[in-house]
Amino acid sequence: MDWKLELVIVPVTDVDRAKKFYTDQLGFAEDVDHSAGDSFRVVQLTPPGSACSITIGTGLTTAAPGSYQGTHLVVKDIEAARAELVERGVEVSEPFHFTAEGQQPGVDPNRAKYGTYLTFSDPDGNGWTVQEVPEPTPDRQ
Structure with a gap:
């Protein structure tokens, strides 16, 4: 059985600022940017050539921003x-x-x-x- 790591949640304080950093400065592709009200937003980003993506957003994790x-x-x-x-x-x-x-x-x-x-x-x-x-x-x- 294959066990593939395909998504890692990265805790951030400002989703738009982080999204700009990961897309504009690191060149990650934006796969998803979806909101369901003010308390939930998921932004999935993928590094060039990677099978694994990261997700930043709101309401996704209790981990402290910067702790990753x-x-x-x-x-x-x-x-x-x-x-x-x-x-x-x-x-x-x-x-x-x-x-x-x-x-x-x-x-x-x-x-x-x-x-x-x-x-x-x-x-x-x-x-x-x-x-x-x-x-x-x-x-x-």
Whole structure:
């Protein structure tokens, strides 16, 4: 049986501000924007190339805005991803990688697969991690 993660709820304070950040600055596609009165709104957004979407809105979760941390977006080229985010006005960290000594700044040209990252936050402080995976493993193509 397949168990597919297809939707993650991200808590935000201002739905319109968050929607603008995710669509205009991150390039996520708007799939749904539906309201049922003032107490319920669901906005579903999907990162380019992703099978999993996020939902922001009103009346969806009791989680505090900004409490969502560490969700990974995976890219093939971390430097190109960073350049695109910077061009779109996103405040993003410099790339870093992990070694036996812990987190190290920079991009090691001899880096191991899955070892280079960068981070950014949405307007509410929900933290995202971008991970470079240059070649997918056979079961994740």
